[in-house]
Amino acid sequence: MRKAIKRIFNSGWLNFKRNSYLSFGTTGIMALVLLLFSGLMVLNYVSSQIVSGLQDKVDISVYFKNDSSEDQVMTVKQDLEAQSNVALVTYISKDKALADFKTNHAGDALIQQSLAELADNPLQASLNVKAKDSTQYASIVTFLEANKLRSVMDKINFYENEAVINRVQSISNGVGNWGLGVTLVLALIAILVTFNTIRLTIYNQKNEIEIMRLVGGSNWHIKAPFLIEGGLYGVFAAAIATAVFYPTLWFVSSKVGVLIPGISLLGYFGANFFEFVPLILVLGISLGVISSFIAIRRFLKV
Amino acid sequence: MIKLKDIFTIYDDDFMALDSINLEIKDGEFVSLVGPSGAGKSTLLRLMTRELKPNQGEVLIDGVDIAELTSAQVPLLRRKIGTIFQDFKLLSRKNAFENVAFALEVSGAEPDEINEDVPKVLSIVGLTDKAKNFPHQLSGGEKQRLAIARSLIHRPRILLADEPTGNLDMVNSYDVVKLLMKINEFGTTVILATHNREVVNAVGRRVISMEKGKIVRDQVEQGKYII
Numbered sequence: 001m002r003k004a005i006k007r008i009f010n011s012g013w014l015n016f017k018r019n020s021y022l023s024f025g026t027t028g029i030m031a032l033v034l035l036l037f038s039g040l041m042v043l044n045y046v047s048s049q050i051v052s053g054l055q056d057k058v059d060i061s062v063y064f065k066n067d068s069s070e071d072q073v074m075t076v077k078q079d080l081e082a083q084s085n086v087a088l089v090t091y092i093s094k095d096k097a098l099a100d101f102k103t104n105h106a107g108d109a110l111i112q113q114s115l116a117e118l119a120d121n122p123l124q125a126s127l128n129v130k131a132k133d134s135t136q137y138a139s140i141v142t143f144l145e146a147n148k149l150r151s152v153m154d155k156i157n158f159y160e161n162e163a164v165i166n167r168v169q170s171i172s173n174g175v176g177n178w179g180l181g182v183t184l185v186l187a188l189i190a191i192l193v194t195f196n197t198i199r200l201t202i203y204n205q206k207n208e209i210e211i212m213r214l215v216g217g218s219n220w221h222i223k224a225p226f227l228i229e230g231g232l233y234g235v236f237a238a239a240i241a242t243a244v245f246y247p248t249l250w251f252v253s254s255k256v257g258v259l260i261p262g263i264s265l266l267g268y269f270g271a272n273f274f275e276f277v278p279l280i281l282v283l284g285i286s287l288g289v290i291s292s293f294i295a296i297r298r299f300l301k302v
Numbered sequence: 303m304i305k306l307k308d309i310f311t312i313y314d315d316d317f318m319a320l321d322s323i324n325l326e327i328k329d330g331e332f333v334s335l336v337g338p339s340g341a342g343k344s345t346l347l348r349l350m351t352r353e354l355k356p357n358q359g360e361v362l363i364d365g366v367d368i369a370e371l372t373s374a375q376v377p378l379l380r381r382k383i384g385t386i387f388q389d390f391k392l393l394s395r396k397n398a399f400e401n402v403a404f405a406l407e408v409s410g411a412e413p414d415e416i417n418e419d420v421p422k423v424l425s426i427v428g429l430t431d432k433a434k435n436f437p438h439q440l441s442g443g444e445k446q447r448l449a450i451a452r453s454l455i456h457r458p459r460i461l462l463a464d465e466p467t468g469n470l471d472m473v474n475s476y477d478v479v480k481l482l483m484k485i486n487e488f489g490t491t492v493i494l495a496t497h498n499r500e501v502v503n504a505v506g507r508r509v510i511s512m513e514k515g516k517i518v519r520d521q522v523e524q525g526k527y528i529i
Contacts, residue, residue: 003412003413007407007413014395015395018395019395205395207391207394208393208394208395210391211391211392211393212393212404212408213377213380214351214353214380214385214391215380215385215404215405215408215452215453216377216378216379216380216381216405216408216409216456217377217404217408218374218377218408219373219374219377221377221407221408
């Protein structure tokens with residue numbers, strides 16, 4: 001068994017080596033295909049970062065009447081935190097709200113003077129609520145409306161923000177759906193290009209395959225070295241794609257960072273190097289082996 | 303024993319390639335199959351390697367109808383039969399040694415056996431010093447001798463030669479025929495399809511003449527090329 005496997009690998013490697021022009025062309029095209037996949041991964045990462053950045057900016061605030069007690073606010077906070085669709089609830093007391101307001105308007109003498117003249121703190125305590133998903137805000141509001149302490153709540157600013165939240169949601173969905181659609185279409189094109197390239201490579205050797213059949217080669221005996229050859233295209237293509245991808249990333253990462261603050265392509269793909277490279281390698285080998293497997297079938301009918 | 307019973311073979315364009323063929327070839331015979339181009343000689347050989355199935359009739363080898371073999375059994379049949387072709391059908395990306403070795407590898411031979419047997423058979427056909435040459439580096443005669451070496455390596459009981467001298471000059475043609483006769487002396491059944499009159503007359507064994515898909519003459523002994 002070990003000898004048979006060794007023979008298959010040797011034979012596949014010899015085919016790859018002796019067919020150098022075809023191997024070079026096929027490997028080059030597969031490397032381009034893998035770079036396209038890498039590009040799609042970059043695109044998905046960037047769009048998901050943009051979407052999550054937008055979603056982070058969305059929240060709702062619940063303002064409490066001035067006569068509500070801190071215990072009542074904390075009860076509502078605990079009720080909210082118990083909800084599975086709530087990501088974070090932040091309590092902003094009346095004093096904190098006033099301090100923040102003063103800080104935010106530190107340069108405005110009129111506001112500072114007006115505040116000094118007021119006997120009481122006019123600002124309300126509030127709870128700032130972030131949902132795990134921007135589609136969940138409506139159900140959180142429904143929960144609040146039905147809460148036993150609804151009477152101590154003054155207003156919920158969801159209704160003012162509803163249009164913005166819906167817009168963010170629609171952009172998120174659009175980016176998600178279009179991103180998935182574009183990824184699937186480009187992935188399909190990439191697979192077809194690889195398949196056709198390998199099919200042409202094998203077509204070029206159809207006489208050899210026919211001869212192997214005529215001298216008594218079984219299907220697997222003939223097929224296995226071609227599958228190894230297909231896998232080798234994948235291995236070399238993955239190596240080339242990686243060697244091109246990371247230097248390109250290093251070059252463009254800072255420019256993308258300027259355009260879209262908070263995104264570091266090199267940081268992300270650098271941190272995930274040991275996930276990215278095996279993924280590209282497995283993808284390359286799978287594309288090569290599966291394409292060879294399908295392409296060779298039609299030439300084995302002699 | 304090879305037996306063909308009531309064989310009809312019609313190609314897709316309705317051309318009747320074989321018409322009512324009945325034939326028996328005993329073990330160890332040397333049979334020359336002669337006739338003009340299109341007579342059906344190659345079609346007959348292709349039936350014996352299961353490259354083709356007859357539209358009607360049976361092709362029996364040792365009593366087994368090979369048309370009934372499954373696709374997994376066909377390679378096993380082909381390992382029992384050596385084949386030589388006019389266009390050599392060598393593997394262009396393998397050198398002489400590897401071309402011969404491939405026929406042994408497919409029958410599951412161990413590397414030690416391959417390394418022992420391949421040089422022996424290359425020596426029989428006079429190609430010892432060409433073992434590392436690729437087919438494009440060999441002359442026509444050398445290519446055909448390499449094809450013979452490949453067909454012999456698994457010690458086949460039947461050797462089918464389809465116009466093996468078609469691309470060779472007289473000297474190389476005689477070399478090839480001498481090799482085939484030598485192989486036959488060791489007990490292998492040889493079926494030689496050719497339209498080379500000199501070759502057939504030099505062999506002087508059983509001669510089956512074909513025309514338009516039919517057997518028109520069967521000279522069992524001391525046959526001559528007659529059309």
